[in-house]
Amino acid sequence: MTPPPSVPAKKAKSALLIVFLVVFIDLLGFGIVLPLMPRYATEYLGDTSDLAKGAIIGALYSSFSLMQFIFSPVWGRISDRIGRRPILIMGLIGSVLFYALFAFACTIPSTEAGLAIGLLLASRIGAGIAGASVSTASAVIADSTTPEKRSKGMALIGAAFGIGFTFGPLIAYFGLEIFGPNEHWAPGALASGLSFVALGLAYVYLPETLKPNASVEASHRGAFSLGRSLDVLKMPAVGPLILIYFLGIFAFANFEATLALFTKEAFQFTDQDNFLVFAGVGLVLVIAQGGFYRRFAGKVSELTLMKAGLGMMFIGLGGLGAVAYAVYLVQSSPATVNGFRVLFYIASAVAVFGFAFLNPSVAALVSRRADPNRQGEILGVNQSFAALGRILGPLLGSIVFWLHPSHTLPFAVAGAVLVIVALLAAKQENPAPTT
Numbered sequence: 436m437t438p439p440p441s442v443p444a445k446k447a448k449s450a451l452l453i454v455f456l457v458v459f460i461d462l463l464g465f466g467i468v469l470p471l472m473p474r475y476a477t478e479y480l481g482d483t484s485d486l487a488k489g490a491i492i493g494a495l496y497s498s499f500s501l502m503q504f505i506f507s508p509v510w511g512r513i514s515d516r517i518g519r520r521p522i523l524i525m526g527l528i529g530s531v532l533f534y535a536l537f538a539f540a541c542t543i544p545s546t547e548a549g550l551a552i553g554l555l556l557a558s559r560i561g562a563g564i565a566g567a568s569v570s571t572a573s574a575v576i577a578d579s580t581t582p583e584k585r586s587k588g589m590a591l592i593g594a595a596f597g598i599g600f601t602f603g604p605l606i607a608y609f610g611l612e613i614f615g616p617n618e619h620w621a622p623g624a625l626a627s628g629l630s631f632v633a634l635g636l637a638y639v640y641l642p643e644t645l646k647p648n649a650s651v652e653a654s655h656r657g658a659f660s661l662g663r664s665l666d667v668l669k670m671p672a673v674g675p676l677i678l679i680y681f682l683g684i685f686a687f688a689n690f691e692a693t694l695a696l697f698t699k700e701a702f703q704f705t706d707q708d709n710f711l712v713f714a715g716v717g718l719v720l721v722i723a724q725g726g727f728y729r730r731f732a733g734k735v736s737e738l739t740l741m742k743a744g745l746g747m748m749f750i751g752l753g754g755l756g757a758v759a760y761a762v763y764l765v766q767s768s769p770a771t772v773n774g775f776r777v778l779f780y781i782a783s784a785v786a787v788f789g790f791a792f793l794n795p796s797v798a799a800l801v802s803r804r805a806d807p808n809r810q811g812e813i814l815g816v817n818q819s820f821a822a823l824g825r826i827l828g829p830l831l832g833s834i835v836f837w838l839h840p841s842h843t844l845p846f847a848v849a850g851a852v853l854v855i856v857a858l859l860a861a862k863q864e865n866p867a868p869t870t
Contacts, residue, residue: 446579446642447579447580447644448579449640449642450579450642451575451576451579451580451588451591453637453640454572454575454576454592455591455592456633456636457572457633457641458569458595458599459598459599460599460632460633461526461527461530461566461629461630462595462596462598462603463598463599463602463629464530464534464603464626464627464629464630466601466602466603466607466717467603467604467625467626467629468534468537468603468607468622468623468626471607472492472559475541475555475619476488476555477492478545479548479551479552479555480548480552481545481548491552493829493830493833494556496559497826497829497830498556498560499559499560499562500822500823500825500826501563501826502560502562502563502564503563503567503569503818503819503821504819504822505819506563507567507570507815507816507818507821508570508812508815508819509815510522510567510568510571510811510815511574511811511812511813511814511815512811512812512815513811514571514574514645514811515808515810515811515812519574519575519644519811520641522571523575523637524634524637525568526566526567526568526571527633527634528565529561529562529564529565530565530566530626530630530633530634531630532561533557533558533561533565534623534627534630535624536557536558536561536623537554537555537558537562538621538622538624538627539554539620539623540554540555540623541555541619541620541623542620567822569592569818570811570818570819571811571815573589573802573817574644574645574810574811574815575644576588576589576591576802577805577814578810582803583733584732585737585799585803586728586732586737586740586795586796589795589798589802590725590728590729590732592795592798593720593724593795594720594721594729596717597717597720597721597725598717598721599717601714601715601716601717601721602717604711604714604717606625607710608710608711646807667813668816673801676797676800676801676817676863677801677820679741679797679863680798680801680820681820681821681824682824682852682853682855682856683748683793683794683797683824683856684821684824684828685824685828686848686849686850686853687748687752687790688829688832689752689828689829689831689848689849690752690755690783690832690845690846690849692828692832692845693829693833693836694709694713694716695709695713697755697842698779700842701759701772701775702762702772702776702779715783716787719783719784719787720790723787723791723792724791724794727788727791728791728795732795737797737800737803738796738800738860738864740792740796741792741796741797741800741863742860743789743792744790744791744794744796745789745793745853745856745857745860746789747789748786748789748790748793748849749789749850749857750782750785751782751784751785751786751788752786752850753782753846754778754781754785754786755779755786756846756847758782759843761775761778762775762841763841763842798814801813801814802814832848
């Protein structure tokens with residue numbers, strides 16, 4: 436017999452809806468700021484060498500994910516102790532404040548570039564700490580669903596990510612048209628305002644989903660505990676899945692981090708073109724998770740869906756590598772190069788579809804195999820290693836991108852990593868039915 440979720444059905448439905456809206460609005464703010472950050476930073480850096488510019492912009496990007504790597508397990512453990520609701524609300528308060536700091540930093544004149552860059556970095560660090568509470572959103576899903584419906588619930592977060600990531604760059608794009616290209620404070624202020632809306636929704640409507648006795652059982656756990664995180668990795672039912680998640684995201688991040696570089700080098704896309712490309716990636720993610728994945732979830736095992744996702748990622752990223760090499764061979768013929776755009780879009784869509792299937796499947800499997808009293812902690816460790824993949828994947832991808840003029844190496848690296856992931860996935864078994 437399948438146990439019911441730890442909260443009543445009506446309360447669970449409300450929790451799922453609010454978590455979806457909170458993640459969506461928060462990611463909307465993230466999507467607004469992300470495409471503009473390197474442009475603003477470059478203006479402050481002026482005549483700084485290309486190497487120094489790359490290092491500083493890389494630090495601005497990676498600091499966000501580094502904070503998520505450190506704090507996702509922390510927020511998870513604390514949410515197991517004091518509840519999910521206060522952690523999500525604190526995270527949203529942080530988002531409001533640090534997006535506002537980003538807006539303020541963008542008003543500082545270029546004569547004080549050091550202060551501006553320092554505040555931009557502080558805003559990204561703070562936003563990363565606040566955004567690490569997304570692991571607690573996953574714990575709310577776990578609290579509010581039965582094991583059989585867990586994958587469908589986890590797909591809600593993926594769909595919210597996709598919608599936010601779709602409309603965030605579009606809002607940034609139109610925001611520049613409305614406020615003007617010189618009003619650099621506007622995107623950060625808009626992101627802060629949207630996070631404030633999410634905070635209001637969570638404060639008024641988000642119920643507590645942690646079961647009453649869980650906080651007592653978790654009270655002895657320290658918030659910062661590397662040893663406990665390592666213990667999670669050593670769990671035979673959970674550790675390999677977290678490794679699969681890390682490597683899968685690492686492979687996909689090679690694609691994400693070099694996408695704008697590749698479109699510029701291969702097809703001469705402008706910044707505005709890339710806004711639309713990233714919005715398209717988010718739209719495909721929404722369609723894949725909100726439309727296709729949720730139809731299969733509950734009818735097909737998470738393990739099967741995970742393997743299908745890996746297969747699509749391998750085909751899509753391999754196709755992108757083939758397109759990159761083909762463009763390199765015919766670069767002297769612009770008309771022929773442009774003919775490969777359709778194949779580029781198709782291969783990208785297949786890769787994103789695969790990632791959309793992999794992401795919620797692994798999260799659901801980890802949740803189903805986790806101790807119910809350690810959901811926040813274990814899902815936090817899982818999100819922590821996802822953040823690590825988003826740090827190391829872009830770092831390696833950005834380096835190897837320039838090592839060969841065809842720019843195929845990021846896709847080759849991703850393909851090789853996915854082969855390892857497939858070997859790990861082949862050894863996994865579906866969890867036994869919960870009784």
